[in-house]
Amino acid sequence: MTHLRISQDSKTNLAETSMSHKDSKIIFSDDLKQILEMTPQLIWVHKSEQNYCNSAMRNYFGHPTHDLQVLDALKAIHPKDAEYIYTFWNDAKKTGLSFEKECRIKDANGLYQWFLLIAKSTKNSENQLDWFVSCTNIHNSAIALRETTEALNTNTSMLDASVDCIKVITPEGHVSHMNRSGCNALLGQDRVDKFGMEWLSLLPPEAKKEGRKAIKKAAHGKNARFAGKSTAGGKIMYWDNILTPVLNDKNQTTRILSVSRDITLQRLAEQKLRLASETDELTSLMNRRALKKRIYKTLKHAKTKDLSFAVMIIDLDHFKHINDTLGHHAGDHLLKVLSKRLLKKLPENTYISRLGGDEFAVVVENVRNLSDLSNTSKVILKQIQLPIKYKGKILSAGMSIGCSLFPKDAQDITHLLKYADTALNDLKSQGRGGFRLYDSKMMKDVHLKAQQLFTARQIIRNHNIEPFYQAKVNLETLQLVGFEALLRWKDEKGCIQFPSTIADAFNDYDLASQISEIIQTQVFQDLSTWIELGLNVVPIAINASPVEFMRDDYAELILKRLEKYKIPHKLIEVEITEHVLESRGSEYVIRALTKLKNAGIRIALDDFGTGHSSMAHLTDYPVDCLKIDYNFVHRLNKEKSVSAIVEGITKLGPILSLDVIAEGIETKEQLENLKSFGCCVGQGFLFSKAVPENLAKDMLTNNMFL
Incomplete structure (x- = not known):
């Protein structure tokens, strides 16, 4: 559609020219009407109390004549716009001032469209105001503008609704927009009308270095992140800052979106958690x-x-x-x-x-x-x-x-x-x-201990443990009266090794208990076999390490195993060392030994005289037998004081109703001295070393030594 474009000033001049001829009887000339009729805008002219509206306006309003009254025209204005249009119109009639305003005007079909309404006045010869009003259709552009404005307002509202501090920054580092939270946090006010300040100037001094790196990185099209801290009113706040570049189709950064999230509560919670994780709860x-x-x-x-x-x-x-x-x-x-x-x-x-x-x-x-x-x-x-x-x-x-x-x-x-x-x-x-x-010498002991524990685990795993039996002999008749079961194990070369090679294993509950179970099981199996063969079996003593009593179930375990192999209790003797009875936790030991003794199992106190127990307390312990330590026996013929101690122990036994056994007898001279003291039973190399099961079985058959 072709439109005749006539400037508003030209239209006004035409109207003024027409109105300037006082003597003309024709108020609106044909030329003027022709021009107005050709104009696409809605035109309304008021001159000398007469009105004229062009065809565009008549068609739009569906008005049959060119004489359109002001009030009729104003009624077509949208109610939401009419109030201020009325105000402008009334003020303009009094002052003669021109005005222009956007408003919605209803057409003949009852539909509203947006127009730019411009009203201009001039004084005629009678000193009255003549008016020229034009309405230019701006509906499409107004709708687009309002949609854009609404979208912007919506986005702004959305940004303002966020508790995060959101800023739009130029690649050069200047703030072009900031949401309400950002303004409040950084500038202490709800809204800032004019931006352009340098973004880095808003950061606390300690965060500027990281901030400078981050904005430089974002300006080159990469995401950036850094932690920040600020102080406001004496309150420390922690921030997590994320910078995201906005790129054009050429991959160039046009803007940078900065989001700063308040993580103060999270950081304080982390600090409390860290403090709790690094603090002992009890102390x-x-x-x-x-x-x-x-x-x-x-x-x-x-x-x-x-x-x-x-x-x-x-x-x-x-x-x-x-x-x-x-x-x-x-x-x-x-x-x-x-x-x-x-x-x-x-x-x-x-x-x-x-x-x-x-x-x-x-x-x-x-x-x-x-x-x-x-x-x-x-x-x-x-x-x-x-x-x-x-x-x-x-x-x-x-x-x-x-x-x-x-x-x-x-x-x-x-x-x-x-x-x-x-x-x-x-x-x-x-x-x-x-x-x-x-x-540094201590490490040698540590390494030795570690090696012994390793060896113990290995021989348990490889089933290398077996009991050897050392004979107990009646010193007068030289007949076999019992055995002591001693631990032995074979190395990879088949050589027999002694308990001293795994000594530290007996201080470890798990290892000591496993070794004890192996020894007891094999001893009870051997006893069961000898009984089935009809041999004249003798009691066998088994050793107990102090650590085995820690779980307070030692007695129950032995009795259960004896029941499994149907071994008479009188054939078993338990040997403990003297210091076990004086150590802390000895109540567990005494309870276990008492239970065993009541079940018919004899209790022997090994290495007697080497510890610190009082002889006066011996009657308080569930002990049946005292064993004189081999070291005393070895020094018996060399030191008079030792000889006196051995004699004293030998004579003390019967007084306390305790049997006495001497260990480590190696010479006939030692044997004769012990006999002279009244010692009845002994063991040592003079009679036999510890031997495996097959040789022990032969001893049960022969039953004589020397």
Whole structure:
């Protein structure tokens, strides 16, 4: 469609020209009407109290004549737009000022379209206002503009609804838009009308370096992320900042979307979780994890400054006994009180951690000499020596401390802790209590122990264990009266090895119990076989290591096995060492031995005289027999004092209703002396070494020695 374009000024001039001829009887000339009729805009002219509207307006309104009244035209304006149009029109009639406004006008079909309404006035010769009003259809562009505006408003509302701080940044680093949360967080106001400030200027000083790297990376078309922290009103806030480039079809960054998320609560929760994960719940001390992190810093500082520091591992002696007798609440109370004491009394250059159970670690920084360590250890030991009461009872415990030094003993955390633990174990193996520094010689013992444990596991797995039997002989008649079953095992070359090669295995409950089960099973099988053969069997003594009583089921296990192989109880004797009865936990031992004795099994006290038990207490123990240690027998003819001890033990036995057996008899001279003391039974190389099952069976047949 071809439109005749006439400027608004031209239209006004035409109207003014027409209106300027006072004498003309024709108010609207034909030329003017022709021009107005050709104009696509809706035109309305008011002159000398007369109105004229062009065909475009008549057609739009469906008005039959060119004489359209103002009120009729105004009624076609949309109600939401009419109010301000009326206001403008009334004001314009009074002031003569022109105006223009966008509004919706209803057509003949009752449909509204958007128009740009322009009203201009001029004064005629009668000093009255003549009006020229044009309405240009802008419907499509107005709708598009409003849709765009609505979309922008919607996007802005969506951005404002977000709790994240969202900013649109130019590739050069200037802010072109920021949502409400961003304005509030960074500028302290709800909305900022004018942007353009440098984005980096909004970041706290400590975050600017990472921010500069991030925006540079985003400007080159790559995603970037960095952590930030800010302080507002004395409150620290943590932020997670993500920068995403917006690329055009040429893969060039046109804008950068920056989203900063408040992660303060998350960070605080993480800090609390980390604190909880690094703090011992019972004592509030550092745990093992936190200790290692702290030692790492100490180690780094010591290496830089060429300093020395010490790591102490502390173990509470007999702590299990407190838990067993008074309950875990008592043990917990002791740990908490001790922790508070140590925190309060330890020097400033130390820090402490609970490693778990009754084990602690103390690190002494800037150690100048060994006296520093000695003084610190005395402070630590004193805290357990002072009374700790629980429900009116004093909790009795000791303390053992092992210590290693940097850089003397080790240059890394793992070995410092390991060597301190090695020193502690060395101390505990020799009686517990006190303070011990690591020595490289200790590692030889550690390696030996590890080798023995490895060997024990291997021979158990490979079924290399078997019992050998050493004869017990009546010293007067030289007849066989019993056997002692002794552990032997064969190496890969078939050579017989002794228990001393796996000595440390007898301090490990699992290994000791497995070995004991193997020995007992084979002994009971041999006994069962001999009984079936009709041999004149004799009692057999089996040895029990102290650790086997830890689970308090030793007696039940033996009795169950005896029942399985149908072995008469009188044919079994259990040998224990003297110190077992005096050690903590001896109540388990005494209970087990009492149960066995009541079942008809004899109990022998081995190595008598080498420990610290009191003879006066022997009647309190379920013991049937005392065995004089081979060392006494070996020195019997060389030392008068030893001879007197052996004679005393031999004569004490009958007084206490106890049998006495001498071990390690190797010479006839020893035999004669023992007989003269009144000793009735003995064993040793003079009669026989320990032999395998087949030779033991031959002894049962021959039943004579010498």
